[in-house]
Structure formats: C-alpha cells, structure tokens
Amino acid sequence: MTVINAQSLDLTFQTADGPIQALKDVNLQINQGDFVSFIGPSGCGKTTFLRVIAALEHPTGGTVTVNGMTPDQARQARAYGYVFQAAGLYPWRTIGGNIRLPLEIMGYPKSEQADRMKNVLQLVDLEGFERKYPWQLSGGMQQRASIARALAFDADILLMDEPFGALDEIVRDHLNEQLLALWARTGKTIGFVTHSISEAVYLSTKIVVMSPRPGRITDVIESPLPKDRPLDIRDTPEFAALAHRVREGLRAGHSYD
C-alpha cells in the first residue's frame, strides 16, 4: 500500500538572490512499512522533501499525498512523528515531561499520557529515565528520547532528518541497530535523511539518491539485503556492492560540475 506519493513535485524558494529550485520533478512512492533513506550532498533537497511531506514546506508545483490526504490534513490526522537533527528537548521538562509534550498538546487524558510515556520509553530503552532532565543524559540518549517523543502519539510514519548526524560513529552504530529493532517491532514507515552511505545502506529497504542544483532524484535503489541485519552485514560483498552503487549514483549527480 502506498503511504506517501509524490508526483512531479516542484519547490522553488524565493530568496534575495533570486529563485532557488530546491526540488525539481520529484516522483516517489513510499509503501507501508518501508524504510526509505534519502542521501545526497548538501542542497540536494532531501531535507526539503521530508519537510514537504510533513507540511513544513509547501510545494510550488506537483502533488504529494500522505495516507491519501494532503500533508496538512495528514498532520491534523497525526499521521507522522518528526525527529530533528538536534534532540531539541525542553531543558525545563524532564524526559517524561518532554515525551508528554505532544500528548498534552493533542489533548490525551492524563492517565493515557503516563501509559504511553512508559511504553515509548521502553521502546527506546530509556526505562527509569523519565524523571531525569535532558542535561543529565548523553547526546545519544537525548536523541533516543526525542525519537520516543515522536513515537508517543502512535503515528504510522516516522520522519527523521539526520537524527544521528551530530553523534560519534560508535554511538551512531548502536543507535542504528536499535532503530532497526524498533522498526521491526513497530512496523512503522520511516523516512530517513542522512549524509552517510553506510548508514543509508545498512538501514534502508529503499535508498533514494539525490543531487543538487536543482534538487532532484537521480536513483532509487531497492535494497536486496534481508530484513534482519546484524551490524557485521556491513562486511559482506552484497553490502559493499550496494554501497558502491549508491556512491556511483552520488558521483553521477555531480558529473556536471
């Protein structure tokens, strides 16, 4: 079932230096339960595309539907949770309080808030931390808390904008593993923006390679890797071949400059 459907999507920003075409003729279908990575150099529009899905930006041409609705309607229907590059936890709220934030805004009853908070904390392995303040947690734990916050209201789609970009490689590997486990357990559809080829290949069922000026899709790769992926799958020839294809795609997008 197609969850996200983009048809000949265009987005042009009007800036002081003239118009900048952030997305040009983007066509993409994302199916239920897919783990889709968007990879490409800065300015290729991968974040912009994610923001269009989340109705944080509005396309200047073409259409995009989320669960068959416009992005604005989908947001009202709580179709997605969004994880930003920085954890962005409120320093004046405890971890539990931060996870309750969307629930309070959406008007969940108090007792349900507490139950949901406990559940998602378990999902991201942060049981027992609900009374801690963000500054008491490491960067990786903070980002896990922000994922829990995005999961708290049971959206089917999880949009993640370079969520592990600011973390070191060891923590990132660990979180990638945990994210895969979480994805397997919850069956969410995940849109994941990244700079890292190995991260994209390791995590995704579908890799969208993008290139800049104007931002566009140059290649969509269906991953042949099995769904169950231990970390050392990255040493296999299949993994290397896939990474090679992504790298080629990125290079092709750059050939003109």
Place this chain on the structure above:
Amino acid sequence: MRSIVPVLTVVAAIIGLWYAAVIPMNIKEALMQAERAGAEVTPASARDRRDAAALGLVMQNSFAIGATFDQDRPRLPAPHQVMAELWDTTIDKRITSRRSLVFHAWVTLSATSLGFAIGTGLGILLAVGIVHSRVMDLSVMPWAIVSQTIPIIAIAPMIIVVLYSIGVQGLLPKAIISAYLSFFPVVVGMVKGLRSPDAMQLDLLRTYSATKTQSFFKLRLPASMPYLFASLKIGIAASLVGAIVGELPTGAQSGLGARMLTGSYYGQTIQIWSALFAAAIVAAALVGLIGLIQRLTLRRMGVTA
C-alpha cells in the same frame, strides 16, 4: 568565602579614598571655624583662602585636618558621619516618626512596588503583543524606545500635574513614573526571550498542529524566563529611581526623594548622603530578592543556572 577578601579590599579602598577626599573638600569651612575660635590660620584673610587651592590649604594648616571630619554641615560628610546618621535615623527613631529613614524608605518602597508591578505587567503584555503581531512590532517598539530618551526628570512633573488635575494623587502618580522607567527593560527582555526558541523548536510544535496559545504557554513563556529575570533586576532598580524622582518635583513630605530634597534645601548634606545610602541599600535588597526568586523558579524548572 574566598571572594570576601577582594570584596573587603575594594570596600576599604573606597572608604580610604572617601576619607582622603573629605579633607580638601571641607578644609575651608574648618579653617573658617578655627579662625573664629581664635586660631592662627594661613593665609589669614578669608578672601585669600577662598581663591587658594584646597590642597595647599591643607598643607599649610595641617592642624585643622581633624576638624574636617567633624563638620555639622560638611560639603562632603565623612563615612562615619553618614553611618552615624543612618544608625540614628533607622535604629534609634521610631519607624512611625517623620525623622525615621525606615518610614521614608517604606513610602518610597510602596510606590516602587506598585510601579514595578504596573511596569512589569505592562512590559509583558506589550512584549506578547509585539511577538505575536507584526503591526505592534512595527508601531509599539519605536515609541517604547522614544519614551526612554525623554529625561524622566522632565516628564515626571507633567505626569504629576496632569494626574492631579484629574484628581489622582498620592501613591499612584509616583508609581506611574516608576512604571514608566521599569516597563522598558521588561519589554526588551521579554521580546528577546519570547523569540528565543529556534526555528526547529517552532517547527516541532507545528508538526503537532499546536495552536498559538499552546506554543506560547508550552514553549515561548518557559523559554523566556531567564531573559525575564535579567530584565526584572534592571526593572526593579529603575522602579526605585522612578519613585525617588517622582518625589522630587511634588513637594512630597515623605519618601527618600523628599528626604534628599529637604536635605539640599537646608544644607543637610549628611541627611542627603544617608538617604542616598538608604536608597542604595533598598535597591540592593530588591535586586537580591529578585535574584532569589529567579534561583527558586529556575530550580523548580530543573534548569541549573
């Protein structure tokens, strides 16, 4: 406690400088009195002394140095004179007495508190408006800035006169002058504080379809607290200045400002200085109180600042 030594050093240096300044400031008066009492003074003519340099007089008449610290109406009272007056007018007088500084400080403090409450409330309201309405941002902010360029000493009598003509007198006019000074730092600080959440945090709330009211109470208001308290500390000191200035042009009978004014009418410099010190002590106490509330609030918010 390691900071006590540098603090005491600075205090000692100030007091030392003060005593040193008292000698040349008061030497002419001291010599005048000495002459009347029959002492030999150089130069002997009061006219010559008037034009002579104060330091020169001190050199030539070192016998009179002691007397400079002990004048009834000194140009510059010595620290111990001010302290004695402070002690006399706070501890020794009944606080209901018109000669008690505690009484005068209380009068000024009540105008300050009311003015600070009005100013803070107004400042927060204006800031909320400015942050949420572009029209207000463009229209109110320039006026707020202009209001602070007008010398308060010029506008204070007008406020008093205008309010008196519509029958408002007593505490309120002073409080309004006080509010006039204190709303501005609150507006500036609150606008900055309410705008302090970055684009990402605002986007996050948009993904929840949060209303403006929700964003305000869940994000903007708590995020503005550190800015608010910084402004309140400036605002409360400004409130006190406003209340004192409000007492000057009114012929007020009570309040620290009135005390300073009557002191200057009758050449009671010691009284002026002790009122000044009382004002400084009240200001320090008020700023300290705000600091305490800030610490308690931020601790309750889980922010270790």
